[in-house]
Amino acid sequence: MDNKVLQVIAALLVPPLAVYMKNRKFDGTFWLNIVLTMMFDVPGVLHALYVVLK
Numbered sequence: 001m002d003n004k005v006l007q008v009i010a011a012l013l014v015p016p017l018a019v020y021m022k023n024r025k026f027d028g029t030f031w032l033n034i035v036l037t038m039m040f041d042v043p044g045v046l047h048a049l050y051v052v053l054k
Contacts, residue, residue, distance in 0.1 A: 004052070004053075006021075007021050007022060007052045008049065008052055008053070010048075011045060011048035011049045011051075011052050012045060012049075015033055015036075015037050015041075015044040015045050015047065015048035016030060016033050016034050016037060016044070016048070018048045018049075018051070018052050019033045019047075019048050019051050019052075022051055022052050023051075029051060032047065033047050033048055033051070
């Protein structure tokens, strides 16, 4: 199984975890994803997919 596949699955289930797995640090992207996920789940998922797939 490729690491990117695992990150996409994590982005769909737990978006902040996928962002952390990609960057390996708690930076602004991680905290932005936390806020987006808390506001509503769909923006957090879309942002996590963007971060993982870019």
